[in-house]
Amino acid sequence: MELKNDLLLRAARGEKTERTPVWLMRQAGRILPEYRAVRNSLRDFIELVKTPERAAEVTIQPVDILGVDAAIIFSDILVIPEAMGCLYEMQEKKGPYFPKTVATEQDLNTLKVADAESDLGYVLEAIRITKKELNGRVPLIGFAGAPFTIFCYMVEGSGSKTFSKARKMLYTQPELAHQLLQMITDSTIAYLQAQVKAGADLLQVFDSWAGILGPEQYREFSLSYIRQICEALDGQVPLTVFAKGAWFALKEMSALPCQTIGLDWHMDPEECRKWVGTDKTLQGNMDPCVLYGNAKEVAGATRRMLEQFGPHRHIANLGHGVYPDTDPEMVKVFIETVKEYSSKMR
Incomplete structure (x- = not known):
């Protein structure tokens, strides 16, 4: 099906666009009253993720209400550990919690490499429904967590400021860490390939906890596995790598076979462009807290x-996900300003 609005895909491929495309991480979520109405009609967050028709509904809401240039499938990065056999709960106001974590080889032996169709079919069905209902209006983004970020949750058991248990394993049990990271990577590659087959037009890999590692460890325990994913998906659809806090790895990321590199709000776009070069599109990177201001x-x-980014090879976004107490009207101001001002910059 031909897309009516393919700005995002053209920008990712480095083609010239009439204006800068714009979408927001976490756009399908708590900022919208319409989302909360759907969420409150179900038992919990996980039920919403696993109900394809409702997941598709909240995926499309930001396209209708906010006017973004892409939809991103409503799901969670933690569907991968669950599909591998490491179950999680989503605790209100606390976030994810894993009753059983991976600490030993015995723990690892209870896990498997996930099968995309049988273990994650509900996400693939949500993608198929969303594609049909979007009817070519905008592209649909699929996504997964980077292996190291998933590893952090599976070893730590919950969110953390330091992820000291996860980082400890890198030093004390590096072989076990690599085994788990490879299983996560194999699961993720199959999952992302299945998302493309189901209809995803672009993919994003979220390395949310990249910034807790130093350069040497990031190279060994994160970037090498992200490279495997990029190589496996190369040539299928445009791929974005977003590694929050990993400014030190930008030059190495420029060598990855991906089209777009996401920047968080700590990163200076002009400096990043020098490090990355001109062959990649940059995405980002406004501080989400700016949206607490007035119009x-x-x-x-x-x-x-x-x-700062300039008129070409840029996808406008925030430097991380939009915060849940953000006024949707200020999100609309952000989106409309991108559309209007970037058109004048051409």
Whole structure:
């Protein structure tokens, strides 16, 4: 099916666009009252993720309400550990919790490499439904967590400021860490390939906890596995790598076979462009807290961001997911400013 709005895909491929495309990480979620209405009609977050019709509904809401240039499938990065046999719960106001973690080889032996169709079919069905209902209006983004970020949750058991248990394993049991990371990587590659087959137009890999590692460990325990994913998906659909806090790895990321590199709000776009070069598209990177300002402040910050990135090879986004107590009206100001101002920059 031909897309009516293919700005995102053209920008990712480095083609010239009439304006800068824009979407937001976590756009399908708690900022929208319409999302909360759907979420409250179900038992919990995990039930919403596993109900394809409802997941498709909340995926499309931001396209209708906010006017973004892409939908991103409503799911969670933690569907991979669950599919591998490491179950999680989503605790209100606390986040994810894993009753059983991976600490020993015996723990590892209870896990498997996930089968995308049988273990994660509900996500694939949500993609198929969403594609049909979008009817070519905008592209659909599929995603997965980077292996190291998934590893952090499976070893630590929950979110953490330091992930000291997970990082300890890298030093004390590096072979076990590599075995688990490879299982996660194999599961993720099959999952992302299945998302493409189901209809995803672009993929994003989220390395949310990249910034807790130093350069040497990041190279060994994260970037090498992200490279495997990029190589396995190379040539299928455009791929974005977003590694929060890993500014030190940007030059090495520029050598990955991916089309787009996501920047968080700590990263200076002009400096990053020098490190990355001109062959990659950059995505980002406004501080989500800017959206707590008034319309004039949000518009001004958005224009400054666009000027820093320049008119080509840029996908406008925040430097991380939009915060749940953000006013949707300020999100609309951000989106409309990107559309209007980037058109004038051409």
